[in-house]
Amino acid sequence: MSVNEQIVADLVSNEVSFVTTVPCKQLAGVIAGIEASSDIFHIPSNKEDEGMGLCAGAWMGGKRAAIIMQNTAIGVTINTLATLIQYYHIPLPMLISYRGELGEPVACQVEMAVHTKALLAQMNIPTYHFHHPDDVHELDAILKYCYMCKKPVAILTDASFWKGAV
Amino acid sequence: MIRSEVLKSLVPVISDQLVVCNIGLPSQELHLLDDQPSNFYMLGTMGLASSIGLGLALVQPQKVIAIDGDGSVLTNFGTLPTIANNVADNFILLIIDNGSYGSTGDQPTYAGKKTSLAAVATACGCERVVECQAEDAAATVQAALDAAQMTIIVCKCESGNIKVPVIDKDPVVIRERFMDEVRKRNA
Numbered sequence: 001m002s003v004n005e006q007i008v009a010d011l012v013s014n015e016v017s018f019v020t021t022v023p024c025k026q027l028a029g030v031i032a033g034i035e036a037s038s039d040i041f042h043i044p045s046n047k048e049d050e051g052m053g054l055c056a057g058a059w060m061g062g063k064r065a066a067i068i069m070q071n072t073a074i075g076v077t078i079n080t081l082a083t084l085i086q087y088y089h090i091p092l093p094m095l096i097s098y099r100g101e102l103g104e105p106v107a108c109q110v111e112m113a114v115h116t117k118a119l120l121a122q123m124n125i126p127t128y129h130f131h132h133p134d135d136v137h138e139l140d141a142i143l144k145y146c147y148m149c150k151k152p153v154a155i156l157t158d159a160s161f162w163k164g165a166v
Numbered sequence: 167m168i169r170s171e172v173l174k175s176l177v178p179v180i181s182d183q184l185v186v187c188n189i190g191l192p193s194q195e196l197h198l199l200d201d202q203p204s205n206f207y208m209l210g211t212m213g214l215a216s217s218i219g220l221g222l223a224l225v226q227p228q229k230v231i232a233i234d235g236d237g238s239v240l241t242n243f244g245t246l247p248t249i250a251n252n253v254a255d256n257f258i259l260l261i262i263d264n265g266s267y268g269s270t271g272d273q274p275t276y277a278g279k280k281t282s283l284a285a286v287a288t289a290c291g292c293e294r295v296v297e298c299q300a301e302d303a304a305a306t307v308q309a310a311l312d313a314a315q316m317t318i319i320v321c322k323c324e325s326g327n328i329k330v331p332v333i334d335k336d337p338v339v340i341r342e343r344f345m346d347e348v349r350k351r352n353a
Contacts, residue, residue: 018225043252046244053214057221060345083210088341
């Protein structure tokens with residue numbers, strides 16, 4: 001099973017049925033998988049803080065929700081994470097394309113990459129870094145952990161990880 | 167009429183509905199006028215009332231009214247295309263448009279100048295967009311509830327505020343109480 005298929009399968013088996021996405025090149029395959037899944041309602045967002053609002057509403061309506069986005073979005077969503085997701089104790093798995101790491105062709109991506117883990121640490125957000133395709137096998141436990149503790153949880157997925165996305 | 171008077175006129179219509187209310191004075195005013203377990207008050211995060219309301223409306227069948235402001239919709243403009251393209255006929259977005267950032271000292275917004283939020287919503291693809299005057303707010307919201315079709319209401323009112331206490335309820339209490347209510351209604 002490819003990492004894309006594994007991610008969609010883990011979301012479905014954990015009853016995540018509402019997923020919002022803001023695209024990234026590395027995420028194209030998993031976004032296509034989510035769009036194709038009949039178990040997941042896929043709602044693209046225009047901006048990641050908007051997406052977090054959608055997820056908060058869906059969760060309050062009784063559905064497990066998740067967001068898929070790029071790490072640049074951490075810069076966009078700090079306030080929403082603090083004053084909505086964390087303040088109201090809302091579980092939110094964030095599957096994050098970690099741009100600006102080894103193999104990155106676009107220099108500007110490095111500028112947010114160097115802040116990404118520091119910002120997540122400052123926010124006390126549990127953070128996992130998927131570097132090898134095999135790391136995908138932790139996703140199931142991370143999703144369970146996220147809904148158990150009702151916190152936002154970050155899964156950073158770098159270019160080396162996505163080499164398994166075939 | 168100012169926003170607090172519009173909210174007061176709306177109480178009989180929205181009291182028994184699921185309401186997601188905008189940050190700042192709108193939530194404080196609604197909390198003061200008619201606190202209900204079916205109200206979700208935003209204590210922070212300007213702009214996301216419409217997104218939370220849409221997410222809630224999409225996953226369960228009860229009607230949801232998001233009470234937003236012109237300033238907050240301008241802050242989260244991307245919400246309107248998302249709403250238009252993900253139709254939830256149990257969703258009403260009520261934008262109380264007083265042309266100003268009321269909670270921060272009534273600084274003018276662009277919605278009070280050249281920008282028509284109703285025209286923007288229509289351009290974004292929202293199919294039922296109604297602009298009304300403050301005096302007609304209650305009847306317009308009631309008509310939207312009766313229509314059972316997703317509706318964006320832009321309610322024009324005067325700028326101005328009353329003195330209201332802040333909400334001292336714990337956010338998790340507000341959220342749990344609201345979720346219990348949602349569960350109960352869907353049981």
